[in-house]
Amino acid sequence: MQSINNAPGQTEAERLNQHCVCVTLDRPAIVDNLVSQLGENAKEILSSTAWQQFFSNAAVFVPGQDLDHMQDIVQALETAAALPDYQQRVLSWAPRNAQLNPGPVGAFMGYDFHLGEEGPRLIEVNTNAGGAFLNAVLARAQLQCCGGATRASWAEDFDAAVIAQFESEWRAQRDSGRPESIAIIDDRPEEQYLYPEFRLAQNMLQRNGIDALILSPEALQYEAGMLYGDGKPIDLVYNRLVDFALVAPAHDALRQAWLDGGAVITPNPHTHALLADKRNLTVLSDPTSLEPWGLSATDADLLRESIPKTVRVTAENASTLWQERRQWFFKPVAGHGSKGVYRGSKLTKKTFAQILESAYIAQAFVPPSERTVLVNGERETLKVDVRLYTYRGGVLLAATRLYRGQTTNFRTAGGGFAPLLLKN
Structure with missing residues (x-):
């Protein structure tokens, strides 16, 4: 010791x-x-x-x-x-x-x-x-x-x-x-x-x-x-x-x-x-949905504070996500074992284009x-x-x-x- x-x-x-x-x-x-x-x-x-x-x-x-x-x-x-x-x-x-x-x-x-x-x-x-x-x-x-x-x-x-x-x-x-x-x-x-x-x-x-x-x-x-x-x-x-x-x-x-x-x-x-x-995670990180559905304010606040903001990657938000990519972590919806997972700061345009062709979520990066x-x-x-x-x-x-x-x-x-x- x-x-x-x-x-x-x-x-x-x-x-x-x-x-x-x-x-x-x-x-x-x-x-x-x-x-x-x-x-x-x-x-x-x-x-x-x-x-x-x-x-x-x-x-x-x-x-x-x-x-x-x-x-x-x-x-x-x-x-x-x-x-x-x-x-x-x-x-x-x-x-x-x-x-x-x-x-x-x-x-x-x-x-x-x-x-x-x-x-x-x-x-x-x-x-x-x-x-x-x-x-x-x-x-x-x-x-x-x-x-x-x-x-x-x-x-x-x-x-x-x-x-x-x-x-x-x-x-x-x-x-x-x-x-x-x-x-x-x-x-x-x-x-x-x-x-x-x-x-x-x-x-x-x-x-x-x-x-x-x-x-x-x-x-x-x-x-x-x-x-x-x-x-x-x-x-x-x-x-x-x-x-x-x-x-x-x-x-x-x-x-x-x-x-x-x-x-x-x-x-x-x-x-x-x-x-x-x-x-x-797009739902669980959004307390505006959870409280009206019956979750207590205490639990809704806890999830809001503890689950990084998560959004689905779509054609509509693609431009914003690309510009803000350093703030995001990209994960395939059907992925497992860290396969197909990308830190936004490491993304290339080619890889991001492939992400847009698949089902992905973007999660706010937490070091x-x-x-x-x-x-x-x-x-x-x-x-x-x-x-x-x-x-x-x-x-x-x-x-x-x-x-x-x-x-x-x-x-x-x-x-x-x-x-x-x-x-x-």
């Missing part, structure tokens, strides 16, 4: 993020954790160097009041999303498959924030938010750091909270009991970068008495009102697909199970349409906070995103991502997932 010099005008968390370069990650502890959870299956993960890129050696310090503020924002947003007029508005541009609502509200919601001088700003909402299981492992493998910061108890409570979440999703559609089998579904799952966490999820479910399979959608069959995977009945689908409306031909069996209610699917097209369609880390013995400054993994507005886990560049990635030396430590 090291001594941290206080600077005027900085919070203690800011000082620590700027000056503390302690290596807090206990990599041998992560290896032990993976082996204890996965047994022989851990070998396929540990034999690849890719898993080491998941995790940064540093932790990120966040003021406790900022975390409280982020939780308030999530709850205000989900309160707004329950309003009938809000739902009517956002479902008007949602795909047909998303109109159905069998009850589940969405496992592993992800809310992404940037932290600034004026407090947290919500920049993205995701349904099938990845990384929670990996971050739970990461949080359990931390060494003591300078400043005496504290870690919340999410890591210790994570398993029980996850199982309760899936049971709640089941009861929302099936009224009672619990699922006997869960399929973790993604396209070519073994080729996915976050495949190791599919293994962690499978193991957790099996330890808690639920049969769990990792399958591609092509391995599913829908017959006589029942969904099967590799010939086995599937009660609940933990959906990691980025085909949010389940319209791809390869997803036909899953789509039929969704439309017929033959399986509980979470997250599902309805959840994505209500919460994670990027066009929804991320920063964290100083050691990379090969040298101090480097990386950007910070904070993600809350939530269920029904409650936090399952909070974590951060360190990166360099326009958007989050796992290519930055010294970057990756980093645990969140509370320090005012």
